[in-house]
Structures are given as structure tokens and as C-alpha cells.
Amino acid sequence: xxxxxxxxxxxxxxxxxxxxxxxxxxxxxxxxxxxxxxxxxxxxxxxxxxxxxxxxxxxxxxxxxxxxxxxxxxxxxxxxxxxxxxxxxxxxxxxxxxxxxxxxxxxxxxxxxxxxxxxxxxxxxxxxxxxxxxxxxxxxxxxxxxxxxxxxxxxxxxxxxxxxxxxxxxxxxxxxxxxxxxxxxxxxxxxxxxxxxxxxxxxxxxxxxxxxxxxxxxxxxxxxxxxxxxxxxxxxxxxxxxxxxxxxxxxxxxxxxxxxxxxxxxxxxxxxxxxxxxxxxxxxxxxxxxxxxxxxxxxxxxxxxxxxxxxxxxxxxxxxxxxxxxxxxxxxxxxxxxxxxxxxxxxxxxxxxxxxxxxxxxxxxxxxxxxxxxxxxxxxxxxxxxxxxxxxxxxxxxxxxxxxxxxxxxxxxxxxxxxxxxxxxxxxxxxxxxxxxxxxxxxxxxxxxxxxxxxxxxxxxx
Amino acid sequence: xxxxxxxxxxxxxxxxxxxxxxxxxxxxxxxxxxxxxxxxxxxxxxxxxxxxxxxxxxxxxxxxxxxxxxxxxxxxxxxxxxxxxxxxxxxxxxxxxxxxxxxxxxxxxxxxxxxxxxxxxxxxxxxxxxxxxxxxxxxxxxxxxxxxxxxxxxxxxxxxxxxxxxxxxxxxxxxxxxxxxxxxxxxxxxxxxxxxxxxxxxxxxxxxxxxxxxxxxxxxxxxxxxxxxxxxxxxxxxxxxxxxxxxxxxxxxxxxxxxxxxxxxxxxxxxxxxxxxxxxxxxxxxxxxxxxxxxxxxxxxxxxxxxxxxxxxxxxxxxxxxxxxxxxxxxxxxxxxxxxxxxxxxxxxxxxxxxxxxxxxxxxxxxxxxxxxxxxxxxxxxxxxxxxxxxxxxxxxxxxxxxxxxxxxxxxxxxxxxxxxxxxxxxxxxxxxxxxxxxxxxxxxxxxxxxxxxxxxxxxxxxxxxxxxxxxxxxxxxxxxxxxxxxxxxxxxxxxxxxxx
Numbered sequence: 001x002x003x004x005x006x007x008x009x010x011x012x013x014x015x016x017x018x019x020x021x022x023x024x025x026x027x028x029x030x031x032x033x034x035x036x037x038x039x040x041x042x043x044x045x046x047x048x049x050x051x052x053x054x055x056x057x058x059x060x061x062x063x064x065x066x067x068x069x070x071x072x073x074x075x076x077x078x079x080x081x082x083x084x085x086x087x088x089x090x091x092x093x094x095x096x097x098x099x100x101x102x103x104x105x106x107x108x109x110x111x112x113x114x115x116x117x118x119x120x121x122x123x124x125x126x127x128x129x130x131x132x133x134x135x136x137x138x139x140x141x142x143x144x145x146x147x148x149x150x151x152x153x154x155x156x157x158x159x160x161x162x163x164x165x166x167x168x169x170x171x172x173x174x175x176x177x178x179x180x181x182x183x184x185x186x187x188x189x190x191x192x193x194x195x196x197x198x199x200x201x202x203x204x205x206x207x208x209x210x211x212x213x214x215x216x217x218x219x220x221x222x223x224x225x226x227x228x229x230x231x232x233x234x235x236x237x238x239x240x241x242x243x244x245x246x247x248x249x250x251x252x253x254x255x256x257x258x259x260x261x262x263x264x265x266x267x268x269x270x271x272x273x274x275x276x277x278x279x280x281x282x283x284x285x286x287x288x289x290x291x292x293x294x295x296x297x298x299x300x301x302x303x304x305x306x307x308x309x310x311x312x313x314x315x316x317x318x319x320x321x322x323x324x325x326x327x328x329x330x331x332x333x334x335x336x337x338x339x340x341x342x343x344x345x346x347x348x349x350x351x352x353x354x355x356x357x358x359x360x361x362x363x364x365x366x367x368x369x370x371x372x373x374x375x376x377x378x379x380x381x382x383x384x385x386x387x388x389x390x391x392x393x394x395x396x397x398x399x400x401x402x403x404x405x406x407x408x409x410x411x412x413x414x415x416x417x418x419x420x421x422x423x424x425x426x427x428x429x430x431x432x433x434x435x436x437x438x439x440x441x442x443x444x445x446x447x448x449x450x451x452x453x454x455x456x457x458x459x460x461x462x
Numbered sequence: 463x464x465x466x467x468x469x470x471x472x473x474x475x476x477x478x479x480x481x482x483x484x485x486x487x488x489x490x491x492x493x494x495x496x497x498x499x500x501x502x503x504x505x506x507x508x509x510x511x512x513x514x515x516x517x518x519x520x521x522x523x524x525x526x527x528x529x530x531x532x533x534x535x536x537x538x539x540x541x542x543x544x545x546x547x548x549x550x551x552x553x554x555x556x557x558x559x560x561x562x563x564x565x566x567x568x569x570x571x572x573x574x575x576x577x578x579x580x581x582x583x584x585x586x587x588x589x590x591x592x593x594x595x596x597x598x599x600x601x602x603x604x605x606x607x608x609x610x611x612x613x614x615x616x617x618x619x620x621x622x623x624x625x626x627x628x629x630x631x632x633x634x635x636x637x638x639x640x641x642x643x644x645x646x647x648x649x650x651x652x653x654x655x656x657x658x659x660x661x662x663x664x665x666x667x668x669x670x671x672x673x674x675x676x677x678x679x680x681x682x683x684x685x686x687x688x689x690x691x692x693x694x695x696x697x698x699x700x701x702x703x704x705x706x707x708x709x710x711x712x713x714x715x716x717x718x719x720x721x722x723x724x725x726x727x728x729x730x731x732x733x734x735x736x737x738x739x740x741x742x743x744x745x746x747x748x749x750x751x752x753x754x755x756x757x758x759x760x761x762x763x764x765x766x767x768x769x770x771x772x773x774x775x776x777x778x779x780x781x782x783x784x785x786x787x788x789x790x791x792x793x794x795x796x797x798x799x800x801x802x803x804x805x806x807x808x809x810x811x812x813x814x815x816x817x818x819x820x821x822x823x824x825x826x827x828x829x830x831x832x833x834x835x836x837x838x839x840x841x842x843x844x845x846x847x848x849x850x851x852x853x854x855x856x857x858x859x860x861x862x863x864x865x866x867x868x869x870x871x872x873x874x875x876x877x878x879x880x881x882x883x884x885x886x887x888x889x890x891x892x893x894x895x896x897x898x899x900x901x902x903x904x905x906x907x908x909x910x911x912x913x914x915x916x917x918x919x920x921x922x923x924x925x926x927x928x929x930x931x932x933x934x935x936x937x938x939x940x941x942x943x944x945x946x947x948x949x950x951x952x953x954x955x956x957x958x959x960x961x962x963x
Contacts, residue, residue, distance in 0.1 A: 044536070046555075
């Protein structure tokens with residue numbers, strides 16, 4: 001017995017549904033990974049999945065109710081059972097607050113295409129190079145730890161309102177931590193990729209070697225506010241969190257940094273320096289992502305009724321002003337703002353920015369250069385004060401050059417405040433967040449210089 | 463316990479699929495092979511101001527084959543429940559092992575474990591939460607939400623309920639076959655309010671822990687009426703409270719907050735895979751290194767910490783782990799000294815520890831088992847003091863209740879926590895709440911400053927559904943029991959000052 005095609009699962013599910021409305025999402029995915037530590041492979045895997053979500057809607061007279069059920073399923077029989085359960089659940093449910101007509105439309109030109117896929121062979125070039133890097137590390141008394149993953153998911157969305165949408169999403173990333181043999185020095189490199197053709201294992205290893213070299217000189221510094229350069233990865237670490245807390249309804253109901261004192265949201269208010277732009281765009285080169293809403297459940301940032309809604313370039317902050325928050329059609333009505341659903345990538349660009357992180361370093365008389373941030377958690381939602389740690393390399397910059405490494409720190413900072421306080425910015429480049437990249441890998445951010453970054457306490461972690 | 467394992471799970475041809483996979487693995491002369499089939503059924507419900515915001519039912523069903531071929535792991539997973547797919551997936555696992563062998567320099571061997579031939583295990587619960595109609599659950603959460611909304615301080619209420627019924631079937635080449643079922647749920651209610659005069663907003667959440675119990679937990683498993691009645695007043699008091707002065711204060715930490723400190727600073731720090739560097743690129747390592755086993759002074763002499771996968775209603779509790787090891791309990795810290803780690807079979811063998819203590823866990827059929835956290839718990843003092851007695855021993859301090867924000871470094875030294883509510887203690891008496899509080903310390907300093915632990919009547923089993931670890935990321939449920947405890951001289955931060963306000 002082999003599974004049915006995703007298109008067949010969608011069509012048969014829609015035929016089987018006896019509800020007033022039905023949306024079917026089939027997510028066919030394959031994923032391969034390698035993980036290593038102490039210069040040897042530790043775990044690995046090849047996974048294949050097929051997940052089907054059925055959303056049934058029923059007009060019960062007092063309003064439209066909905067249900068949302070997701071199961072691992074790859075055969076018509078399994079999907080028919082799922083539809084039956086979804087229809088029954090919708091009939092049992094009370095009216096849904098976010099009820100709205102299902103999105104209408106036709107077939108994507110790629111609808112009939114098979115799911116895209118990957119296999120363990122995606123690492124055919126990377127794995128031998130990694131083996132070579134292990135050898136280099138062993139002979140140089142260094143240790144390598146890391147992970148590569150390549151996942152290709154293809155989503156098929158069909159609805160009783162005629163929509164047939166398909167999107168194939170390749171997602172990959174690599175992260176490598178390098179340590180000196182005595183474990184006193186640590187460095188990290190990471191990057192996002194669509195297909196691993198642009199991942200150079202030996203090049204990444206060389207960068208680790210360079211950074212571990214910087215750390216041969218160490219300086220102990222106390223907690224203080226420091227002139228600090230955040231590389232694109234660290235900016236992504238902070239900005240992703242600010243994006244994830246941008247639900248319009250939460251802001252409207254007085255629960256986030258985007259809430260206006262006295263009621264309503266801060267949309268229209270200047271939050272950041274002039275020239276700061278934060279946006280998402282499903283067509284952004286290199287960061288392409290699903291160009292329509294896929295919602296397996298309703299929440300403050302998603303509505304099952306919005307499935308299939310087209311996504312396009314959306315400015316969250318434009319020229320320093322908060323322009324949009326993450327919306328469903330329901331929350332947009334509630335807040336009186338345009339329908340701007342969340343999108344699966346994030347870009348920050350500052351007007352007039354030029355040069356690279358090296359140019360920022362060259363401008364610093366005495367300050368810190370970070371690698372990435374870690375264990376970021378919200379301390380105060382009203383200011384969006386976040387706490388977290390510096391990780392795997394805090395470097396001392398003196399007279400425009402890296403002169404050594406410094407101990408790690410715990411920081412307490414708000415990303416929203418940083419967008420106002422930074423004094424220098426580099427060009428935007430593709431970035432990979434250490435903290436959130438495994439879950440949100442598609443970001444492009446610049447390096448930022450912040451003159452007074454709050455390093456609250458010293459961490460002894462190496 | 464009136465239950466048996468769910469008939470629809472037993473109706474899956476578990477043995478036939480396992481036999482197909484294991485026989486194919488045998489053909490390749492593997493040293494080890496195991497077949498694990500899992501079904502995770504879940505439901506999440508969210509309400510906002512008493513109205514259903516969204517509900518979602520999930521079912522993750524699939525299987526995985528893990529082999530050791532020539533000393534190298536190979537792992538593959540599938541969702542297609544057929545003998546052909548089981549064979550194909552085994553071949554895939556073999557291929558993954560072959561690709562991996564060139565870059566693997568450590569030979570994988572597993573610690574021995576007795577064979578358990580066809581054993582079954584069920585967790586302790588009365589009512590399967592997924593058998594309760596959605597409308598009943600929504601009605602209960604809506605009623606609770608409206609009770610909170612009835613208070614003038616409360617402007618909005620969010621409510622959520624997560625429920626999971628987990629089935630695991632495991633079979634290996636040695637002959638162990640286990641079939642298990644466990645249930646867990648997590649209710650949360652949060653009241654939001656704003657101080658009109660200052661524009662400050664804040665929230666107050668229930669401190670009811672997530673538990674390995676069924677729907678009965680929401681019916682009569684706790685004094686819900688009292689907890690719901692207190693929340694609006696606690697929120698009102700917090701909104702009107704004075705901002706804390708940063709400095710150094712003594713703390714009495716309630717179990718509703720202390721469980722999370724245990725989780726972060728002891729639970730993760732005593733995972734042997736972290737101590738050996740396997741998480742160095744992601745979750746991090748540990749200051750509690752292998753060479754310090756038996757000698758590291760972790761905390762004060764009143765500190766006794768155990769690991770177990772056996773406590774009733776524990777979220778990590780199970781009969782057999784995902785490598786067929788029977789669950790156990792053991793000491794991790796005794797008289798303040800590190801004496802044990804959490805293990806899986808591979809690490810137990812590698813470090814010459816004999817048998818694994820059964821901490822292998824995979825969060826889904828598609829993920830490889832790794833060492834995950836046992837219920838790591840701080841033991842109370844026999845005839846120890848009550849929480850009031852502990853507060854009575856403090857001249858100038860804070861009583862900390864409920865968890866909120868948490869963060870700790872990658873070696874588990876420096877941490878910073880906030881809470882749901884902080885009460886000022888002066889001359890042994892509670893004096894109402896202060897706000898904007900975070901406490902910050904380093905693990906051995908903090909546990910070294912623990913002067914007293916409360917008696918058994920203060921002990922509560924707390925925990926979380928969402929402990930994250932590993933790449934690819936895996937999420938595990940875990941409980942932590944603890945008494946109230948007294949800590950001297952802890953650094954207190956003012957979070958407004960930290961934000962530069």
C-alpha cells in the first residue's frame with residue numbers, strides 16, 4: 001500500500017465533506033539531517049511525513065462554527081475518516097468569532113505538480129567536506145559541534161470555494177560551534193540555505209578558526225553599558241521576537257509594546273529612527289516563502305477562515321513609523337486597520353545604509369563585537385524588555401580592530417528601543433538567528449552599532 | 463485504574479510492522495535495531511474573554527526505525543503504516559548509517575538492559591480528556607473567564623487548555639516489546655488589566671501546574687474556586703504596587719516559582735549529554751562536568767535532589783523509556799554534592815556506569831530518541847517548616863509566587879527569573895506586593911545560599927509541557943516537585959531600571 005497523491009487527498013476530502021464549507025491542507029514533507037559533536041557524527045535522520053488538516057465550517061443559524069483537525073495521513077481512507085471527524089466537530093462547536101466567507105479563487109499553475117522532496121544525498125558534498133574539517137580540527141586541537149538540516153515541504157490547499165493553491169518550500173540551515181581543545185574558547189557560524197549549494201563546510205571551519213584565533217587574548221570586563229556592534233545574526237535574534245509579539249489584537253487589547261496608552265494600537269506612531277524599515281515579502285530574493293495564508297488553527301495571529309488569502313510585501317515599520325501589525329481579517333475589523341497577515345520571512349533595511357560590519361568595526365574606538373544572542377525571554381511586555389545572553393564570542397574592539405575576546409554577559413534590552421538608539425548601520429544581508437533560526441530561518445538584517453547596550457551581569461559561561 | 467490501552471491503538475498491526483522492520487534489519491547484520499510506533503493525539507483550546515478563539519485537534523501517527531550498523535547510528539521515520547513501508551524505512555535507516563559511517567569516529571554501543579517481553583503500562587488518570595465533548599470544556603473555561611471578567615480590574619481574560627494522549631509501542635531485536643499510554647493536560651487562565659492613572663498594564667496567571675492527569679483535574683483536582691477568586695484582587699494589588707528597589711534581599715521561593723529554577727539550573731545541568739558536549743551547538747553544555755561527579759558542591763547541605771520517571775502524575779513519568787529501559791528513580795544531588803546524571807543507554811555504556819537510568823525520549827514518531835529530562839525534584843525536609851515559618855525567618859526579603867520569565871546561560875551558571883507576584887517581607891511578615899522585580903544569580907551561589915527547605919506539606923509537583931532541546935528541535939513534558947525554600951542574599955533587579963526607564 002502506498003499513499004495517494006496530495007491532490008487526490010484534497011479532492012477526495014472536499015468531495016467527502018458534508019459541511020457548509022471545507023478547507024483541506026496537505027503538507028507533504030521530507031527532511032534529512034546530520035548532527036555532530038566532538039569532531040564526530042552523533043545523530044542523523046531521514047524523515048518523511050504527510051500531514052493533512054481539514055477545516056469544516058457549519059452555519060448553525062447563530063453564526064458560523066468551525067473545526068480544525070490535523071492528522072498524519074497519506075491515504076484516501078485516512079483522509080475520509082478525518083473529514084468525517086472534522087464535520088462532526090464543526091457541528092458540535094459554537095459560533096466562531098473569526099467567521100468569514102472562505103477565500104475564493106482558482107488553480108495555481110503548479111497545482112498538478114508532484115511534491116518537491118529531498119534526501120540524505122543533499123549532503124553528498126557537505127558530508128565529505130565536514131569529514132575533512134573534522135580532520136583539520138583534530139590536528140589543530142579544535143572541536144567541532146554542529147547541525148545541518150534540509151527540509152522540503154510542499155503544501156496543497158484546496159477549498160470548497162474553489163481555491164487550489166500549491167507552494168513548495170525548501171528550507172535548510174547549518175550551524176557550527178568551534179571550541180579550543182581545552183574548551184576555554186568558543187566561536188559560532190551559521191547560515192540559512194535553500195539547497196546547500198552555497199554552504200562551504202571548509203570555509204565555515206576557516207572562519208571558526210579565525211574567530212578562535214581572536215580569542216587567544218582575553219580580557220575580563222564587568223557589567224556595564226557598552227558601545228556594541230550586533231552582527232546581522234544578533235539583530236535577527238532580537239527582531240524576530242519583536243515580530244512574533246506584533247499581533248494586532250494583543251496590541252489593541254493593551255497587552256504589548258505596540259499598545260497605545262489609553263487604548264488602541266501604536267500604528268501611525270514613530271517607533272524607530274527615521275529611515276528604519278522592517279517588512280516581510282514572500283517574493284524577497286533568497287527568502288521566498290508561502291505567498292498565501294496557511295492556518296491550521298485560529299489564534300490572535302491566524303484564522304482558519306483566512307486560508308488561501310494572498311500575501312504580499314507588507315511594511316511593519318516604514319521610515320521609522322509603525323505601519324502594520326499582524327492581522328487576521330477578524331482582527332483587522334476589530335482594530336479598524338488593513339488586513340496584513342503574518343508572513344514567514346522578515347527583512348530590516350535602513351535607508352542610506354552602506355558598507356559592511358567591518359566598516360562598523362573600523363569606526364569603534366573601544367567597544368564590543370558580538371557573535372549571537374541566546375536564551376532570549378520577555379521580561380516586560382510593555383517595554384518589550386528582553387533578557388538573554390551573549391554566546392560563542394564577545395570580542396573587544398580597540399581603535400577599529402578586534403584585539404581579543406571578552407567574557408559573556410547577560411543583557412536586558414528592548415529591540416524597539418535599539419531601533420531608536422543605534423548610531424551606525426551596515427547594509428542588509430541574509431542572516432540566520434542563533435536563537436530562533438531553526439524555527440524562523442528566513443531573515444535579512446544589517447549589523448547595528450548601539451552606543452550603550454545594557455550588559456546587565458557577567459556570565460561565566462565559556 | 464479502569465482503563466486499558468486505547469483499542470484503536472491496539473488495532474494497528476503493531477507486531478506485524480515491527481517484525482517486518484526488525485527482520486529486514488537482521489538481514490544487514492546490525493548490532494541493534496529498534497522499531498517505535500507512536501500516536502500522539504492532542505487538542506488545544508483557546509478562549510478570549512470567554513469566547514472560543516480557536517481549537518485544534520491533532521494526531522501524529524507514524525513509526526521510526528533506529529539501527530546500529532558497524533558502530534554507527536542510522537535513523538529513518540515514516541507515516542505510512544504498511545509492512546512494505548516498514549521494510550523500506552529500515553533500508554533507509556541502513557543507508558543513513560552507511561552515509562554517516564565515514565564521519566563517525568566513536569563506536570556506538572548500548573548499555574545492557576533486561577528483556578521485557580510484551581509489557582504494558584498506563585499512567586494514572588480517571589477521565590480521558592479527549593473523550594469529553596469540546597462544548598463541555600469550552601463551557602468550563604468560559605465560566606472561569608467570566609468569573610474573572612466580573613471584576614472591575616480585569617479588562618481581558620485569556621484561557622487555554624492543552625491535552626495530550628500519548629501512545630508508544632516499542633520493539634527491539636533483543637526481544638523487548640512495550641505498549642504504553644499516558645495522558646497529560648495543561649490549563650492556563652490569565653487576567654489582564656491596566657492602571658488608568660499610569661497607563662501601566664500587567665497580568666496575573668493561575669499557578670495551577672500542568673499534570674499527568676485527565677479531565678478530572680479540571681473538575682475536582684484542585685481548589686479552582688479559590689484560585690479564581692483571588693486572581694482579580696492579586697492583579698489589582700500588583701497594578702497599584704510600588705516598584706521594587708534594586709539590591710540584595712532574602713527570598714522565600716514558593717514551589718510555583720522554584721520548580722522552574724530547578725528545571726533550568728539543575729535539570730538541564732545534570733543531563734549527561736550536555737556535560738559531554740552533545741548539545742554544545744544548541745541547548746548548550748554544563749558547568750557540572752563529568753570529572754566533578756561525586757565532588758562538586760552544588761549547593762548547601764540541605765539540598766537533596768532526585769531524578770525519577772516514576773512519580774504519580776509526573777509529566778516525565780512512564781513505564782519504559784524509548785530504548786526499552788524500565789523507569790527508575792535515583793539521587794542527583796545528595797547533601798549538596800553532585801552524585802548522579804540523567805542517562806541513556808549509549809552514554810551509560812560509554813561512561814562505564816552499567817545500566818541506563820531510562821531517560822531516552824523522542825517527542826514524536828519522526829524524531830530520534832535522545833536523553834531527555836526525568837522529573838528532577840528537590841526533596842522536602844522531614845518535619846521541616848511551613849511556608850509561613852520560612853517567611854517568619856526573614857527580616858528583609860521577598861516571597862516569590864508563580865513563574866513568568868526565565869533565562870539561563872549555555873553552561874547553566876547565570877540565570878534571571880521573574881514571577882507572577884512578589885510580596886515584600888519585613889520582620890517576618892508579608893507586606894503586600896512590589897512590582898518590576900527580577901532576581902538574578904549563578905547556580906551554585908544560589909543553591910549554596912539555600913538555608914532551609916520546607917516540610918512535605920509545602921511540596922508541590924510543578925512542571926512544563928514545552929521543554930526544548932536538540933536539533934531537530936524536540937519538545938518534552940517534565941515535572942519538578944519541590945517544597946518552599948529560603949535563600950539568603952539574592953540579587954534583585956528593577957526591570958524598569960534595566961530597560962533604562
